[in-house]
Amino acid sequence: MRRRSGSEILTNLYLGIFLVYLFLPLIVMAAATFNSSRFPTVTPWLGTTLKWFGELYQDDRMWDGLMNSLLVGVVVVIISVPIGIGAALLLTGLQGKARTFVYGVMVSPLLTPGVIIGISTLVFWDRLGVGPGLHLATLGQCSFIIAYVMLMILARLQRFDANLEEAGLDLGASHGLVFRRILLPYLKPSIIAAAVLAFFQSFENYNTTLFTRGLDTTLTVYIAAKVRTGLTPAVNALGLILISITILGAIVYEILRRREASREATPV
Amino acid sequence: MSQDVELDHVTMNFGAFTAVKDVSLTIKAGEFFSFLGPSGCGKTTILRMISGFNDPTEGTIRIGGQDMRGIGPNARPTALIFQNLALFPLMTVWENIAFGLEARYVPRAKRRKRAEELLELIALTDAADKRVSQLSGGQRQRVAIARALAVEPKVMLLDEPLSALDLKLRQHMRAELRAIQRRTGVTFIYITHDQGEALTMSDRVAVMSQGVIQQVANAAEIYNDPATPFVATFVGENNIFRGTVVSVAGELAEIDTPSGRLRGRNRAGLSVGSAALLFARPERITPRSGAVTAEINSLDLQLNHIDFEGNFANLFLTGAGERTIIMQMANNGSLPRLQSGETVPVSFAAADAVILPDGPLATS
């Protein structure tokens, strides 16, 4: 056990406080689910109950929002992943100034505030005669989610040994066969990761969705609206469920990551 | 059925850089042909042009008499063994070998059978379902060759396939490759910077430097009768004497050098007054014995040091103008006992020396 310097103890303490700062609000919010007080809080504690889960279950608008969020998420993945792959492949064929320019344009939606993306999507499609709604929310989200997909695929693509494609062609394979049997299997891990990322980015999106949704609701919009009007700990119940899923997801992600890392450590 | 490969005035320019300059030669069907040269000499470019990954800027490439321009790598009757092998890491060994057949829509059962036949040929019968990462370097080499053989190419192209292997394995693989080539009768075009490989394995060798073919001949000719100073110095060790031609007589010529007048074969038909280089192999130089005739060059040199290498010894001698001459003697009992600084009289036959026009040498 090596001796720790004073400043090391201090920064570790600071880190501990930081972690408490991050998690305490979430714990408070989760705990308020079980308090029978109508206004979500942990003080005063009026009694332990599970009734807010019941209220959540009965809430039609919540189910409406959830279904819409899932639907939009799936469609966003279906659109974003193929286009993202195409964009990444295109970039590998460009060099110099052209590449820098195209790359810059492709990455720009990531640096653009979600509000701007939402507004620009809204006004553009309105001019084409298309009004707001889930379809517009989907398109607005795709605008920057495709960029995420593209970056992830591009990163993996850049470590690909182009000789493998040439070997395939040299052995007589058509371009389609080379793509299907050599490149795509290599990209598969990244494609799956990108699809998962795309789905979650879509699911939790608010700013862009807010401006493009029209009269439709997604789950995030529902939550934000309920906080302002008709607030009950049913929202906390929903939050607790979502947090639990997130923690589960983080654990699964870590397990997968560790397995992938140990697999890559074995020499090829 | 193997086929001839013709390169007809082939030139390759990458922008302002000329990688291959006006190469014309014919590689005969069934031949083991090597391109030998230092890195950057253009040999890889030639291979890529023959296999179809680059189109020559000028000139024509013909395989079996057919012009290959516009025909992509997947339509040519060639198979390329890459330097890093390029085996497909996500497929099993048999799937790798059978991939060319998969591209030709051969049904799965037949593909598997053919792959197993080839695995037997390369002595790896129980490796069929393994991953490539589970094989050793030499085993992967053989799988790469089997994969290429599976498509029954007319021409096999090999890009320095042995450079990543250790010495013992390399020597073993040399013999194996030669055996496979003889057994299948496929034209092998082999590129390497290792002269030992090129000379021992090939029927003919093309020596290249900076995009230009220096000489095309069999191993013995390349070694004994180099056509250019580059070939003379790239292949094996050679002693160099620089001078000017003073007389010509029949096949021989005499040049005037700081070490005196030396005679050698006038291979290039030089005339009096030309700047010339005379090359003499270390093993052709011997301690002087017997009379000095017109056909014998003789020099008095001083011993600098001796490198004893086991079956032979290299004697480093100093001549006029501090030039170092190497004399190689076999360890057959005749090695003289000499002290550093002693004068050593040596001689070599004019027939054993080659006179060539002054030109660029291979940098060591």
Next chain:
Amino acid sequence: MKNLVKRYGMLLTGYMVVASLIWIVLLVVLPYFTMVDYSFRPNLLAADIGGPNDHYTISNYITLFQNAVHFRVFLDTIWGGALVTLICLCICYPVAFNLAKVATPQRAALLLLLLVIPFWINEILRTFAWFIILAYQGPLNAVLKFFHIIDRPIRYLSGNTGVMVGMVYAYILFMVFPIYNAMESLDKGQIEAARDLGAPTWRIHWRVVIPHAKPGIAVGCIMTFMLAVSSYAVPSILGSTNSRWFTEIIYQWFFEGQNWPQGSAYAFILLLLCIVFILIMMKVFKVGLTDIAK
């Protein structure tokens, strides 16, 4: 382009080009230009479009400077965003440093995993958590009263205080990760060498660590500021009637005032603000675009 056709074939290359064009043109460039175009037009009824009143004008932009309330909100937003960024930076720097240089690799991996969890939780839920904590009858006031630190509860959710507290919490992780990434590549030996040469801790950070971490700090500040000034959820949940954020005004122009051109102009001003901030950051930290592009 030719090398793409050679490598992937006609069909696949064609697909790549078409897919990329659909994305870039239809989903990014054209919408953006339409918004800018809108911002320079007056707000006309459908019937008047194309008529004599339809001409380019900058009146939408002038409105911001003429309207005292809106302009005040705009300045408050900038100030708030800058403050949030500064606070996040100060809080995050030691955290990132600990993760990158003090913690062992195994512990760092575990800590990163822990940090990623709140990062993945929806911004709205995290803001809502503070809504509960900062409520007048809420836990924070209760705890402070219990320890007799205050006698009467404090109204946090008034003015922009609550909003900024919520923003710090919501966006703090966007500051940690870039700085951590930048610090990670710093050779620990440099710090030890500096210490060995007698430098005190503050000087080590000022002269060794910070210069190396500059790109990460710049990226973190840019992301945090942009998220803060363009945030809508946090101000709408934690704000009150006497607080306003610029994005809320934009929303009102669109969905309460039905004045899309005006809203577009304000939105474009917001975008310009972000771009200006990026340029300032690049200047101050002397980093180029390539350093920022992740």
